[in-house]
Amino acid sequence: xxxxxxxxxxxxxxxxxxxxxxxxxxxxxxxxxxxxxxxxxxxxxxxxxxxxxxxxxxxxxxxxxxxxxxxxxxxxxxxxxxxxxxxxxxxxxxxxxxxxxxxxxxxxxxxxxxxxxxxxxxxxxxxxxxxxxxxxxxxxxxxxxxxxxxxxxxxxxxxxxxxxxxxxxxxxxxxxxxxxxxxxxxxxxxxxxxxxxxxxxxxxxxxxxxxxxxxxxxxxxxxxxxxxxxxxxxxxxxxxxxxxxxxxxxxxxxxxxxxxxxxxxxxxxxxxxxxxxxxxxxxxxxxxxxxxxxxxxxxxxxxxxxxxxxxxxxxxxxxxxxxxxxxxxxxxxxxxxxxxxxxxxxxxxxxxxxxxxxxxxxxxxxxxxxxxxxxxxxxxxxxxxxxxxxxxxxxxxxxxxxxxxxxxxxxxxxxxxxxxxxxxxxxxxxxxxxxxxxxxxxxxxxxxxxxxxxxxxxxxxxxxxxxxxxxxxxxxxxxxxxxxxxxxxxxxxxxxxxxxxxxxxxxxxxxxxxxxxxxxxxxxxxxxxxxxxxxxxxxxxxxxxxxxxxxxxxxxxxxxxxxxxxxxxxxxxxxxxxxxxxxxxxxxxxxxxxxxxxxxxxxxxxxxxxxxxxxxxxxxxxxxxxxxxxxxxxxxxxxxxxxxxxxxxxxxxxxxxxxxxxxxxxxxxxxxxxxxxxxxxxxxxxxxxxxxxxxxxxxxxxxxxxxxxxxxxxxxxxxxxxxxxxxxxxxxx
Amino acid sequence: xxxxxxxxxxxxxxxxxxxxxxxxxxxxxxxxxxxxxxxxxxxxxxxxxxxxxxxxxxxxxxxxxxxxxxxxxxxxxxxxxxxxxxxxxxxxxxxxxxxxxxxxxxxxxxxxxxxxxxxx
Numbered sequence: 070x071x072x073x074x075x076x077x078x079x080x081x082x083x084x085x086x087x088x089x090x091x092x093x094x095x096x097x098x099x100x101x102x103x104x105x106x107x108x109x110x111x112x113x114x115x116x117x118x119x120x121x122x123x124x125x126x127x128x129x130x131x132x133x134x135x136x137x138x139x140x141x142x143x144x145x146x147x148x149x150x151x152x153x154x155x156x157x158x159x160x161x162x163x164x165x166x167x168x169x170x171x172x173x174x175x176x177x178x179x180x181x182x183x184x185x186x187x188x189x190x191x192x193x194x195x196x197x198x199x200x201x202x203x204x205x206x207x208x209x210x211x212x213x214x215x216x217x218x219x220x221x222x223x224x225x226x227x228x229x230x231x232x233x234x235x236x237x238x239x240x241x242x243x244x245x246x247x248x249x250x251x252x253x254x255x256x257x258x259x260x261x262x263x264x265x266x267x268x269x270x271x272x273x274x275x276x277x278x279x280x281x282x283x284x285x286x287x288x289x290x291x292x293x294x295x296x297x298x299x300x301x302x303x304x305x306x307x308x309x310x311x312x313x314x315x316x317x318x319x320x321x322x323x324x325x326x327x328x329x330x331x332x333x334x335x336x337x338x339x340x341x342x343x344x345x346x347x348x349x350x351x352x353x354x355x356x357x358x359x360x361x362x363x364x365x366x367x368x369x370x371x372x373x374x375x376x377x378x379x380x381x382x383x384x385x386x387x388x389x390x391x392x393x394x395x396x397x398x399x400x401x402x403x404x405x406x407x408x409x410x411x412x413x414x415x416x417x418x419x420x421x422x423x424x425x426x427x428x429x430x431x432x433x434x435x436x437x438x439x440x441x442x443x444x445x446x447x448x449x450x451x452x453x454x455x456x457x458x459x460x461x462x463x464x465x466x467x468x469x470x471x472x473x474x475x476x477x478x479x480x481x482x483x484x485x486x487x488x489x490x491x492x493x494x495x496x497x498x499x500x501x502x503x504x505x506x507x508x509x510x511x512x513x514x515x516x517x518x519x520x521x522x523x524x525x526x527x528x529x530x531x532x533x534x535x536x537x538x539x540x541x542x543x544x545x546x547x548x549x550x551x552x553x554x555x556x557x558x559x560x561x562x563x564x565x566x567x568x569x570x571x572x573x574x575x576x577x578x579x580x581x582x583x584x585x586x587x588x589x590x591x592x593x594x595x596x597x598x599x600x601x602x603x604x605x606x607x608x609x610x611x612x613x614x615x616x617x618x619x620x621x622x623x624x625x626x627x628x629x630x631x632x633x634x635x636x637x638x639x640x641x642x643x644x645x646x647x648x649x650x651x652x653x654x655x656x657x658x659x660x661x662x663x664x665x666x667x668x669x670x671x672x673x674x675x676x677x678x679x680x681x682x683x684x685x686x687x688x689x690x691x692x693x694x695x696x697x698x699x700x701x702x703x704x705x706x707x708x709x710x711x712x713x714x715x716x717x718x719x720x721x722x723x724x725x726x727x728x729x730x731x732x733x734x735x736x737x738x739x740x741x742x743x744x745x746x747x748x749x750x751x752x753x754x755x756x757x758x759x760x761x762x763x764x765x766x767x768x769x770x771x772x773x774x775x776x777x778x779x780x781x782x783x784x785x786x787x788x789x790x791x792x793x794x795x796x797x798x799x800x801x802x
Numbered sequence: 803x804x805x806x807x808x809x810x811x812x813x814x815x816x817x818x819x820x821x822x823x824x825x826x827x828x829x830x831x832x833x834x835x836x837x838x839x840x841x842x843x844x845x846x847x848x849x850x851x852x853x854x855x856x857x858x859x860x861x862x863x864x865x866x867x868x869x870x871x872x873x874x875x876x877x878x879x880x881x882x883x884x885x886x887x888x889x890x891x892x893x894x895x896x897x898x899x900x901x902x903x904x905x906x907x908x909x910x911x912x913x914x915x916x917x918x919x920x921x922x
Contacts, residue, residue, distance in 0.1 A: 081814045089812075114811070117857045121884050122814050125906040237904045238888050244895045245902075249922065267892055296922065297901055297915040 075126055080434075082126055083175045089115040090171060091498045093164050098501045100145075101157050113142045119167065123180070131170045131180040137192040138163050156195055161502075163188050223254065223282040225307040226290055232275040233298040240266045240273040242298050247279060249293040254283025286345035286370070301354070306347060313370045315347065319391040320382055321364040330359030332386045337367065339381040344371025363388075368395070435528065438489060445478070445485050446767040450786045452478050453764075457789050486527065486675050493571050493580075494522035496535045500542055504567060507546040514553050514564040515546055521571035526578055527675035533652045534580075534672065537645040541582050541668050542567070544642070549586030549666055559663065561585065573674070580670040589660035591617045601626065618658055622646040650799045653679075653694075653782070655748070680765050681785070681795060684744060684757040686730060687737035690793045692766060692785055693755070697746045697798035704743045704756055718754055720745065726753040728801060733780060746798045753801065768795050803827045804850035804920045809840040809866065810882065811858040818907060819853055819882070826913040837861025841869040844877070851878040851920055854899070856890050864894050871898040878919050882907075 092115040096108040120135035141160065144150045166188060170180035230246050232239045243266055247259060257280040259266075266273060283290060287304045294302045320336055322329050333356045340346060349356060350366040371378065375392040382390040452474060459467040501517050508515040526534070550556075550565030557563050568583040595609040598620045609617075620626060624643040649656045654672035673696075681692035682701075708719040709727060718727040720743065729740070740756040747753075766785040782797035806828050810816045813835075820830050832847045834840040838861045844852060852870065856863040863881060870877045881894045881902040891902050901919040903912050 078814060078818060081817055085812050085814045111859070114857050114859060117884070118812050118815075121905045122812060124884075125815070125818060127906075237885060238883075238891060238902070241888060241891050241895060241902060244892055245900065248895055248898075249900070267896075269889070293922070295918075297911070297918045 078126065079174065079177075082122055083171055086119055086122060086171045086174075087168075089119050090164060090168055093119075094161070094502050095498055097157060097160055097164070098505055100152060101505070106146075109142065109146045113139070113146055116142050126174075128170070128174060128180045130183055130185055131167065131174075134163065134167060134170075134183075134185040134189060137189040138167075141192050141195055150195065159188075159191055159195060163192065223284050225257070225280065225282050226287060227305045227307060228279045228281060228290060228294055229301075229303040230277050230279065230294050231300045231302075232277075233300050234275055236275075236298040239275050239298075240271075242296070243273065243277045245296055246277070246294045246299060246302075249296070250279060250281055250283075250290060253285040253290055253293050254281045256281050287347050288341055288345045313344070313372050315368060315370045315395045316375060316378060317393045317395055318367045318369060318378060318382065319364060319389075319393070320367065321388045321390075323386040323388050324363050325386075329361070329363070330357045333357070333359075333361070333365060336382045336387055336390075340367065340369055340378065343373045343378060343381055344369045438528075442485055442489065445481055446769075448478050449482065449765070449767055453787060454789065489528050490525035490674070491528055491531055492523050492525050493531070493578075495531060496538060497522040497569070497571075500538070500569065503539060503542055504546055507543050508550075511547060512552060513546060513550050515550055515567055516564050517567050517569070519569045524571040524573055524578055525674065526672065530652050530654075530672055530675065533648060534670075537648040537670075538580070538582075540642075540645050542569070545582060545584040545586070545666075545668075549584035549588075551587050555587075578672045578674050580672065581667060582670075583665065583667045585665040588662040588665050589618055589621070589658075590662055594618065594620050598623065598626065618660055621658065622656070650797075653799075655799070679768050679795070680763065682744070682763050683761040683787070683793065684742070684755075685759050685761055686740070686757045687735045688758075689734050690761065690787070690791060691730075691734070691757070692793050692795040693744060693746065694782075694795065694798065695763065697748060699745045699747045699752060701760060702743045702745060704741050718743065720754065723752070728753060728755045730755060746801075748799050748801075755796070755801075766793075766795070803829065804916065805829045805831045805847070806916070807832045807834065807840070807843055807847055807849040807852045809834045809837070809852060809858070809863065810855040811835050815855065815882070815905075819912070822907060822909045822912050823853075823916065825909065826916065828916065837863060837866030837869070840866045841873075844870045845873060848874075851880060851916060853880050853882055853903070853916075854894075855882045856884075856887055856894070864890065864897060867894055867899055868897050878922070880915055880919050 093112050096105075096112045096115075099105050099108040100112070116135060116139040120132055120139050123129075123131040123135055138160065141150070141156070145152060150156070166183060166185065170183050173180050173182065228250065230243065232242045236242050247256065247263070247266075250256060259280070260278045261273065266277070279294075281290065285293075287306060291302050291304055294304075318340070320333065322332050337346065337349070337353070337356070346367055346369050348368040351361050355361060356365050369378070373381075375394065378392050379390045452471070455471050455474070456468075458464075459471055497519055500519065504515055504517040545567050546565075550567065551559070551561075553563040556565065566583075566585045569581070570583075571578060571580045573579075591614055595612065595617055598604055598617075599606055599609055603620065603623050603626065604612075612620075621642045622645075624641065626641050626643065646656050649670055649672070652672055654670055657669045657671070658666060659669075660666035680695040682695055682698060684691050684693060702720060704718070710717050710719065710724075712724070716727045716729065717724050725745065727743075729736075731737075737758055739758045742757050742760055744755045744757055744760075745752055746755060764787075766787070768783040768785050771781065771783055779800050780797055781794045783795050785793050785795055787793055803826075806823055808816050808819050808823070808830060810819065810833075816833050816835075820833070823830060831849050832843045834843045836858045840852065840854065841861070854863045854867055858866075861869075867879050867881070870879060875898070877898070879894075879899045881891055881899045882905060883891050883894075883902050884905045891899075894902070900922060901915045903915050
């Protein structure tokens with residue numbers, strides 16, 4: 070079914086089908102929210118494209134399903150069926166299956182394993198009037214051609230056109246021929262009449278007779294009438310052209326000729342340049358095929374002299390040409406001509422145009438992009454090495470050259486970052502469906518609003534964001550929004566609001582998810598935490614509201630009383646927090662009881678290249694992300710105090726937790742510098758021996774064999790080849 | 803052999819067509835993903851022939867065809883259509899399209915159509 074030549078299109082097919090699938094889902098949800106002609110147009114277009122593409126790839130099962138679906142959308146568009154909840158569910162089930170099929174195709178299958186019969190039947194049964202599959206296009210009501218009877222002096226022709234039986238739209242072929250002929254004269258009438266051809270009924274048998282008045286000559290009319298899928302064109306002239314004489318030409322081809330038909334053709338073509346060939350015997354297509362016994366006859370109307378005609382026809386392997394003048398043209402002799410015969414019209418002069426020829430976009434395999442990124446990272450590392458070598462050996466010239474490389478590498482880096490950025494819509498687009506399904510399951514009414522989907526993020530950040538965001542959205546509907554009756558009782562509209570927005574704020578992308586639900590019950594959270602043994606009653610009482618809310622992110626915490634099918638599969642907000650932090654992001658929640666909650670995610674747009682401060686501790690080098698550093702101060706040992714188990718230090722008026730990092734890097738006698746870091750509005754200090762400098766580095770994640778190491782987010786390789794750990798401030802503070 | 807502008811809203815179809823036309827020795831001078839772009843590119847590139855999808859966003863193929871015909875009455879436009887769209891194609895022919903091909907595309911048919919329309 071799917072030939073190997075189609076393999077090259079598979080990736081493209083999958084990518085675009087996914088886009089179209091998303092368009093359909095998104096717009097079905099819009100449609101569900103109310104009447105929207107724009108949405109149904111979008112859906113129809115996407116469904117139509119899916120159908121066409123799957124047909125082109127030979128994925129018959131998918132095409133079958135898409136076709137049935139397209140018909141339903143068509144009926145909706147034509148207002149022939151009503152949009153009901155059941156219909157929406159059916160359509161969503163259909164698009165779900167289509168998504169599965171796309172998955173299967175992506176993995177090399179052809180979608181044929183899917184069972185579509187039930188859905189196709191259901192779609193067909195959903196109230197589609199049969200036999201009405203046309204686009205709702207404006208009816209063609211105007212009369213195509215003026216049929217005023219020809220009283221003019223122009224010669225009149227009867228042209229008989231036969232359309233190939235295999236043609237998929239025979240009537241359209243006939244219309245094309247008529248349209249083309251109209252350029253050359255006035256059409257008097259056609260049989261069958263134009264109205265029949267233009268109408269809906271499929272009654273055309275493939276043969277049309279056209280009467281036309283034209284001074285273009287028979288050959289030009291034949292040329293105009295013929296075209297793709299036209300089997301034959303026959304022309305008869307009615308009346309006569311008084312101006313030009315008619316000649317009968319007898320041509321005899323060398324019997325030895327290997328390609329008699331071809332020779333004859335050339336002769337005919339030469340003659341055609343001199344006049345109008347009215348008829349030929351045997352018919353022209355037979356001549357072209359070589360089906361004649363060495364001699365054939367032509368009748369030509371021309372202003373040229375007989376001698377000129379003879380010379381024109383005397384091409385190689387033509388034995389003799391005899392030109393006999395005729396007194397008058399004898400009407401009624403048909404000229405038959407093969408549809409694929411040469412056409413005579415001069416082509417419009419071609420202009421050469423060079424601008425805008427290039428393709429503006431291309432798709433690139435993401436793995437190639439990743440490899441490229443890795444190569445650039447290596448380049449960054451080796452650039453550092455080169456720099457050091459040049460400095461060590463005081464090679465001025467080399468330093469200059471490296472300066473140039475430096476700039477190129479920096480530009481390359483920035484460019485690469487840009488290329489890797491994709492709009493958040495990639496994951497946002499799926500969310501309306503998630504909200505809908507979750508709300509349906511819970512029996513809630515939710516309006517979902519999204520903003521800022523065009524905000525861009527690095528692909529790797531995007532990958533990591535998908536699951537946590539899904540989780541938060543489900544939570545918002547599941548735990549945030551109340552049931553309609555509860556909302557009404559609380560004086561709120563029955564329909565809850567979930568609001569998702571994204572924006573770029575200098576160095577970060579901020580994603581905010583807000584709901585107008587019940588908000589977080591702080592006392593309930595505390596009680597649950599005590600019950601789970603996360604903290605004691607006393608500790609709970611000392612918590613601020615903010616701290617209490619943050620308990621939600623504690624491992625294993627879940628306030629949902631019942632685990633529903635949709636959210637809360639035993640995965641808590643702690644996993645969400647972990648995922649966001651692994652993206653070098655932060656998550657914050659604020660809540661007002663009775664009014665709703667807001668989750669705010671702060672994410673770096675890209676995570677591969679980070680500016681760090683290189684510090685030394687116990688003769689080892691450590692990198693600390695600049696973004697986390699508030700200040701660097703000198704350390705006074707007398708200001709260190711022990712509060713409980715934690716060492717603290719007094720810095721000006723603040724008492725801040727102090728990390729000596731002995732367990733990580735060993736004890737150092739020489740710590741005299743304090744690096745003050747901040748995370749989530751909490752500051753703490755790291756004691757180090759000295760600050761070496763500041764630079765951009767590529768952070769490589771730790772291998773999965775090592776696993777997650779608390780305090781370390783990854784490693785980086787410095788210019789001199791040293792492998793340096795990058796501190797993860799989030800997990801330390 | 804002609805200089806051809808391919809108009810279709812999906813890259814998949816454009817690629818498919820491009821390869822077919824390329825195999826027939828034609829030069830693909832441009833691609834457009836909707837009617838508006840098609841009209842703009844036509845003006846820019848003055849191709850010998852346009853393959854025009856019917857169902858597209860922004861401006862559909864029929865509208866684009868009409869616009870192109872307004873600019874250049876001699877424009878050669880071949881409609882790319884699907885079974886079930888006869889009415890649309892008839893409208894297109896009435897509006898000056900010179901030919902049509904039916905999806906799924908068969909390379910010989912596409913090339914034949916293009917050849918014929920180029921010769922017309």
